[in-house]
């Protein structure tokens with residue numbers, strides 16, 4: 390069975406899910422969930438960054454994407470010194486396709502790994518150095534000497550002005566010594582991965598995440614752990630792994646079964662109490678106090694943004710978010726509601742949007758958003774790009790209130806499954822409102838749809854209908870806040 394670099398990354402994150410993918414692909418397909426638009430976008434961005442990286446090399450040859458290891462062998466013997474996408478297969482079935490490979494004068498090789506991030510990731514979920522070790526391992530197994538390894542990634546300081554300059558956009562960072570230090574431990578992990586995927590069976594009744602918190606779980610969790618009930622201990626906000634282990638070992642995987650004397654913090658106890666009493670636990674005094682501090686008019690605001698690895702607009706840097714859409718519902722003290730919305734038609738800084746927004750709200754009242762650090766961060770970016778709006782955007786940030794905070798402590802309903810996301814809170818508080826009928830279902834879908842609409846020459850959907858779908862989605866986000874606010878005012 391072959392092991393690719395992608396497989397190896399998956400193995401490092403979770404051996405069980407890789408085993409399922411390799412040995413029971415039909416079952417894996419059922420549980421892995423949809424290949425997200427977000428991942429699809431990441432892959433496209435990777436190709437785009439690779440395109441610029443190629444401009445950094447001379448005397449190069451671009452091997453076909455599906456070129457075989459045998460074909461690579463013949464090409465490596467040519468006069469070229471740089472090869473894009475050469476592939477290698479070791480005797481043990483470990484396969485690598487290297488982004489860029491340079492033949493050095495002494496006959497050894499320099500591997501370049503291209504990443505669309507602005508730093509070298511070294512975390513548990515994704516470690517770029519381990520990726521590079523994997524490539525080096527396969528080449529060495531195939532009899533080549535690798536004397537240098539570098540990572541090419543995006544320069545976060547780069548600011549686009551007109552045509553992209555590859556030398557400015559990209560950084561080349563040599564990591565030969567770091568790879569050397571990691572190498573033998575990664576080789577051990579590669580060998581362990583080969584052994585694991587070739588096992589005939591693994592324990593199908595449970596996987597290691599049974600003992601880990603929810604942030605570690607993947608979509609295969611329910612496949613492996615069929616006995617876990619609805620309203621499980623994993624939903625408890627910020628529960629520690631230590632407590633999860635304790636509860637699982639005692640056979641208490643349902644919140645309802647947690648013993649009365651089990652130690653939880655106040656917020657967690659409120660969540661458990663909500664489920665046991667089958668009703669929300671509401672701190673009316675705290676909610677009244679919070680809401681009475683808000684100054685009318687109340688502007689319920691939501692941005693949609695488009696972030697790209699390679700900046701698309703002059704003045705922007707890699708991975709910065711471009712605000713392409715806004716919805717604002719403004720409520721006066723007498724309850725009157727007015728609505729403003731704006732949706733960009735092209736990739737450009739939102740100067741016109743800010744003009745119209747300012748006309749609509751002026752620097753008045755309180756701005757209310759859900760997960761306010763996001764809107765505040767976008768306003769800070771726009772202050773830097775469009776300083777003529779600095780006063781207005783600073784006013785917004787200084788008068789921004791995060792409605793989500795109430796659902797972290799003062800209004801806890803077990804039916805939200807331990808989440809304070811607006812998608813979970815809205816159907817519980819206002820079941821008459823729903824996202825399920827909308828064509829655009831979430832922020833990722835919105836950015837993907839808009840990005841394709843304004844930049845893909847092959848976009849063949851109805852543009853006016855697509856704009857209508859995007860406007861409806863963002864409008865519901867702010868209307869949802871209005872309705873939730875009304876519920877909170879009347880409890």
Ligand code: SF4
Nearest residue numbers: 403596597598607610
């Ligand atoms: S839930 Fe965790 S251990 Fe289980 S398959 Fe997914 S990532 Fe692996």
